[in-house]
Amino acid sequence: MSSSKSPDKAADPSSPTAIPPRERIVSSAADLFRKFGIRGIGVDAIAEAAQTNKMTLYRKFGSKDELLCATLRQVTQRAGAIWDELERDFAGDAAAQLKRWVEFQVDRLEQEPGGCDLANAAVELRDSDHPAHAVVQEFKNSQRNRLAAVCEAAGSSNPELLADTLSLLLEGARVSVQTSGPEGSSRRFRESCEATIAAFHRSRV
Amino acid sequence: MSSSKSPDKAADPSSPTAIPPRERIVSSAADLFRKFGIRGIGVDAIAEAAQTNKMTLYRKFGSKDELLCATLRQVTQRAGAIWDELERDFAGDAAAQLKRWVEFQVDRLEQEPGGCDLANAAVELRDSDHPAHAVVQEFKNSQRNRLAAVCEAAGSSNPELLADTLSLLLEGARVSVQTSGPEGSSRRFRESCEATIAAFHRSRV
DNA sequence: TCAGAACGTTACCGACCGGTCACACCCATG
DNA sequence: CATGGGTGTGACCGGTCGGTAACGTTCTGA
Numbered sequence: 529m530s531s532s533k534s535p536d537k538a539a540d541p542s543s544p545t546a547i548p549p550r551e552r553i554v555s556s557a558a559d560l561f562r563k564f565g566i567r568g569i570g571v572d573a574i575a576e577a578a579q580t581n582k583m584t585l586y587r588k589f590g591s592k593d594e595l596l597c598a599t600l601r602q603v604t605q606r607a608g609a610i611w612d613e614l615e616r617d618f619a620g621d622a623a624a625q626l627k628r629w630v631e632f633q634v635d636r637l638e639q640e641p642g643g644c645d646l647a648n649a650a651v652e653l654r655d656s657d658h659p660a661h662a663v664v665q666e667f668k669n670s671q672r673n674r675l676a677a678v679c680e681a682a683g684s685s686n687p688e689l690l691a692d693t694l695s696l697l698l699e700g701a702r703v704s705v706q707t708s709g710p711e712g713s714s715r716r717f718r719e720s721c722e723a724t725i726a727a728f729h730r731s732r733v
Numbered sequence: 734m735s736s737s738k739s740p741d742k743a744a745d746p747s748s749p750t751a752i753p754p755r756e757r758i759v760s761s762a763a764d765l766f767r768k769f770g771i772r773g774i775g776v777d778a779i780a781e782a783a784q785t786n787k788m789t790l791y792r793k794f795g796s797k798d799e800l801l802c803a804t805l806r807q808v809t810q811r812a813g814a815i816w817d818e819l820e821r822d823f824a825g826d827a828a829a830q831l832k833r834w835v836e837f838q839v840d841r842l843e844q845e846p847g848g849c850d851l852a853n854a855a856v857e858l859r860d861s862d863h864p865a866h867a868v869v870q871e872f873k874n875s876q877r878n879r880l881a882a883v884c885e886a887a888g889s890s891n892p893e894l895l896a897d898t899l900s901l902l903l904e905g906a907r908v909s910v911q912t913s914g915p916e917g918s919s920r921r922f923r924e925s926c927e928a929t930i931a932a933f934h935r936s937r938v
Numbered sequence: 939t940c941a942g943a944a945c946g947t948t949a950c951c952g953a954c955c956g957g958t959c960a961c962a963c964c965c966a967t968g
Numbered sequence: 969c970a971t972g973g974g975t976g977t978g979a980c981c982g983g984t985c986g987g988t989a990a991c992g993t994t995c996t997g998a
Contacts, residue, residue: 549975565859567772570955581976582957592956643856650912651848651856654770661912668912686928693902693925700905707855707866707873720898723891727932754945775985787987789945797986939998946993955984963976968969 552578558599604667622681630721637714643702690728757783763804767847809872827886835926842919848907895933
């Protein structure tokens with residue numbers, strides 16, 4: 529995540545030139561897609577929110593679909609950073625990593641009531657040929673495998689099944705947030721995760 | 734394009750008491766919303782698929798939103814019928830009901846790769862003020878409570894937590910179907926459910 | 939027989955969409 | 969100064985959308 533090129537320009541945070549247009553567009557697009565849905569927001573509004581215009585947007589990204597993929601890829605990078613953080617803060621202690629993973633996701637549930645941008649995009653774009661679907665599928669797969677690795681390192685019986693279960697719980701919680709609000713969902717997710725982890729820790733299921 | 738004027742009026746080989754337009758519209762709308770998304774299909778196409786026209790559609794339903802709510806309500810009725818079936822086929826045997834519930838949902842995962850229409854609608858309509866949201870929330874709540882009743886009758890330790898966990902697993906599986914395909918998702922859901930039910934049956938979690 | 943409801947057909951409206959074009963602008967480098 | 973790339977501006981295109989108006993048709997039932 530190297531962002532600063534240290535230009536000798538004015539570092540005024542309010543100045544639109546502080547951040548290059550491309551990043552502003554991706555950032556604004558992610559924001560508006562999240563708020564209104566992919567089909568619910570137009571490229572004009574995205575460009576305006578990024579303090580630029582439609583022409584520049586189309587010069588950076590050939591189409592709205594391409595812009596969408598770029599925003600999703602950015603989301604995957606941000607979300608994927610958790611594993612590095614886990615390894616950094618709890619190196620070697622996989623059980624602690626698993627516990628922290630749950631808490632991290634609980635925080636996300638409470639702070640991001642819009643659910644998972646990737647999953648939401650997949651739901652909204654029913655056409656499975658859409659290029660965004662590949663981004664989503666690859667991400668979900670990698671997240672599950674990373675989780676399975678942690679589960680295995682934590683000495684769980686049947687780490688694959690535990691990872692599957694926790695993945696489903698998370699996926700379910702992130703959509704429940706959108707149907708039933710974040711209040712109960714995060715609590716239920718946490719309690720379900722703790723019970724599940726305990727069960728897989730105790731028995732030979 | 735339009736070779737109309739053909740008097741195919743009474744040439745319908747189906748029953749004389751044909752399905753009334755309203756039901757046809759709701760049925761077609763549910764189908765097309767499922768296939769293309771709510772924002773991905775127009776009322777014209779819905780009317781045509783229902784073998785009627787837009788004017789009739791708007792006379793039966795005042796707006797697209799109203800039509801959407803009607804289709805969602807129909808989905809809730811259909812999906813809610815499972816509880817009657819469960820009680821009919823396994824009266825008194827709550828453990829068997831729970832097992833059958835899992836298998837029923839597994840079948841749905843495999844046969845309906847589009848996920849849950851209600852949840853999908855909630856995801857697509859980010860505006861939580863939309864009338865459809867109320868329909869979705871009420872349905873999800875009732876489903877969870879019904880499941881909790883079965884869990885309690887099955888003698889589970891902590892039936893509330895078990896119901897929450899199974900609900901999250903189902904919700905997660907029905908979105909995973911859309912991100913990773915139905916092959917692995919249904920199997921993972923079943924195995925996770927079985928392990929979870931077993932854990933709640935065996936211990937005092 | 940005739941009224942009236944239900945349904946079909948066509949055309950239309952205003953709004954918005956994704957995407958393109960031509961052109962002016964700013965600013966760094968030579 | 970010249971030049972050329974990155975950027976801003978506004979007009980424009982073809983298409984689709986949700987929704988409505990006006991009128992014609994078919995069926996029913998008293």
